[in-house]
Amino acid sequence: MVRKPYLIFVGDASRSAVTKTAEGVRDWAREDCTGQWRQSPGATDLGLPDMAPAEAYAAGARSLLIGIAAIGGRIPDEWVPLLLEALEAGLDIVSGMHGRLSAIPEVAEAAARLGRSLHDVRHSSRSFPVASGRKRSGKRLLTVGTDCALGKKYTALALAAAMKERGVDADFRATGQTGIMISGDGVAIDAVVADFIAGAAETLSPEAAPGHWDVIEGQGAIFHPAYAGVTLGLLHGSQPDALVLCHDPRRTEISMFEGFPIRPLEETMETYLSLARVTNPDARFVGISLNTSGLSEVEANALAASLEAQHGLPVMDPLRFGTERVVEQALA
Amino acid sequence: MVRKPYLIFVGDASRSAVTKTAEGVRDWAREDCTGQWRQSPGATDLGLPDMAPAEAYAAGARSLLIGIAAIGGRIPDEWVPLLLEALEAGLDIVSGMHGRLSAIPEVAEAAARLGRSLHDVRHSSRSFPVASGRKRSGKRLLTVGTDCALGKKYTALALAAAMKERGVDADFRATGQTGIMISGDGVAIDAVVADFIAGAAETLSPEAAPGHWDVIEGQGAIFHPAYAGVTLGLLHGSQPDALVLCHDPRRTEISMFEGFPIRPLEETMETYLSLARVTNPDARFVGISLNTSGLSEVEANALAASLEAQHGLPVMDPLRFGTERVVEQALA
Structure with a gap:
């Protein structure tokens, strides 16, 4: 658990x-953002x-x-004095x-000396149990996709x-x-x-009150040549009651994996459902979420309209159409 | 790569x-076993x-x-002097x-001082790339299952x-x-x-000559509530040309996961095939391997005979029936 605000x-x-992670945090957790620290006017x-850190801490x-992000994912040397300044500021x-x-x-060394925490959210410092497969109380919705990103x-x-x-x-x-941030x-x-x-x-969405919903961020895609193992383990452990299929209609191939086609939505949903039902026999799709940013x-x-007619499911676009009907379908 | 013999x-x-790991190594790598070191006559x-180690080294x-194995997977304190004796012996x-x-x-400390290697085969000290999904030359057979073990x-x-x-x-x-040992x-x-x-x-079975076969040990099961993610990642990265389904006819439930039925072989093979074809469109089953140890x-x-008729595939039991017809089906 990290300490907010940021x-x-x-x-x-x-x-x-x-900067897209920073923008995601700004968009979805605006109330958790005290300020921005820029090193050049063009940033x-x-x-x-x-x-700067001292002023932010006071605020x-x-x-x-x-x-x-930085090239190669390494923290550049020139950031080190800035990080130390932040730690010193509290x-x-x-x-x-x-x-x-x-x-x-x-x-x-500075973090240890000053009693500050360092959170590398891309890495997991926790250890987890083997899944039990046991049903947990409460309701769960998982977003799944035809591809990553x-x-x-x-x-x-x-x-x-x-x-x-x-x-x-x-x-x-x-x-x-980004979700963790x-x-x-x-x-x-x-x-x-x-x-x-x-x-x-399983640990991520523990037992909860019967009317409680965990809305779980999906990862990867079941037909993805590199990441499907992550997708399937997350699907089984989440035991979703409700699934929402996320899709970008402009994509014909798995992003950055030439020659790997995006499969038809029907086949994709059938595959997710048949695997989801291993741990939750009542799993069902409650909607399709489109990324229509490339369309008029x-x-x-x-x-x-055409997907709604074809699949009998409400279609949403989180940035364009309302989510209401998908929520209704999940709660129904 | 470990140094043999053992x-x-x-x-x-x-x-x-x-002792089953020791017995597996003895059964399958007899020529790599110099001797055994027992601490009691009842072992x-x-x-x-x-x-003892010095004699074994000389041999x-x-x-x-x-x-x-040991309870809890921990190395008992009383083994430490024995391990040191082995390192000292070479x-x-x-x-x-x-x-x-x-x-x-x-x-x-002793290993570092003496220049010996310590291999914890249950852990991976290597780092691996993200899968590319690119087809590699050579042929691959992967064993898959209806359950673990x-x-x-x-x-x-x-x-x-x-x-x-x-x-x-x-x-x-x-x-x-055990396979690594x-x-x-x-x-x-x-x-x-x-x-x-x-x-x-992908790294495990690299590019090879066109007529070469990698025969890859499968893990987990695609309908397993805890391990299916491992199974699917291994399936995708292995890009198998040939699959062999391993099954124990006495099992009705996933071992140690009460309430999770073993699915019909037909459904299991269809699911494996549809997922395998993401990275190898030519993947096919070439046989069924039964563990018939509980049957007359x-x-x-x-x-x-009944499974052969039903699925049109040769059936083997590595400990009872010959493997010949499955090999022929793979090479065909």
Whole structure:
């Protein structure tokens, strides 16, 4: 569990591919963002107050959040004095980089001396049990996909927010680094040792009140040549009552895996369902979430109508169409 | 890669549940076993010459193999002086325990001082790439199952041996601790970080000559509530041309997971095939391997005949019926 609110470190990053984690946190956890710390005037402006660590701490911030990427995933040497400044000012550090904060001797030493915590959310320092397969009380919704990086996190966040707005007792459960930064908790499921994927997913959404919903961020895709093992372990451990299929209609191939076609939605949903029913015989799809960012309004509406007719499921786009009917279908 | 041949440490173990790894190594790698080291006359006799480390080293042994289990997977304190004696005598140590050899300070110190290697085969010290999904040259056979612990390793060992006997260039590829001890190499696939399961499987069976066969030990089961993620990553990364389904006809439920039925063979094979074809569109089943140890000769023959008729595939039992027709089906 990380300490909020955040001072978001932007450095001198300006490309959206580099700053998208920071932007995700700003979009979904605005109330948890005290300010931004930029190292150059050309750096991306998240629309948060500019401040340095001491000022941010005084304004209530408790962690510096490294929400930008760096080449090779390493923490650049020139960041080290900045990280030390943050620790001295009273802040913990939350990082989504591949390189570990604790592997930088000066940073590890300063954190230990000052009593600060270093959170490398891409790595898992916890150990998990082997999954039991036992049914847990409470309800669970899992977002699954036809590929990686097409809206599983945004869909889960939007559905959890919509449930809460209706007064449903619901929690977003994060399984990836950006999600963990947004919610302040979760498990980087792809960093867990293979034997414990489903066990980690069971731990992530523990027993809850019968009317409670965990809305779990999916990972990977069941027909993905590299990540399907993660997807399946997460599916089994989550024991979802409700599944939402996330899809980007412009994609014809698995992203960055040439020659691996996106399979038809029908086949994809049948495969997810047959595997999901190993741990929850009542699993069912309650909606399709489209990423229609590449389509016009007219095209998006036509596609949604056609998919609704074809699959008999409500279609949503977390950034365009409402989530209401998918939530209703889940609660029904 | 571990150094063979082995002195097998039996300690004072006498129950077959505890000594089965030692027995597996003795059965499948007899030529790699110099002797056994027993601490009490009541300990299991593997039928190997009894010897202590110094004598074993003189006779050619290069590693002490801990082929027995201990309660909780920890290395008992009373073994430490014995391990030190082995290191002093010139032997490396190969362990299949959960507890790491390198976590015992005296053992780690002695190994470093003497230049010996400590191999914890249950853990993976290597890092692996994300899977590429790219087709590799050479042929691959993977054993898959309806459950854990019903003969996937034995089936793969038997098929690799039968191929070699026919003059086929074939390698057994180990994915679990006993298999690694037998072959002297391999990857404990369930110990790999989740993101890299398929990548580790790609590394395990690299590009090879067109006529070469890798016979890969399967893990888990696709309908297993705890381990299916490992199974699927291994399936995708192995890109098998040929699959053999391993099954124990007495089992009705997943072992140790009450309430999780073994699914019909037809459904199981269809699910494996549809997922295998993500990375190898030509994947097909070439046989069924039965564990008929609980059946009489008459019952076993009747069951094999009935399954052959039903599925149109040759049926083998690595310990009872020949493997020939399955090998022929694979090579066809």
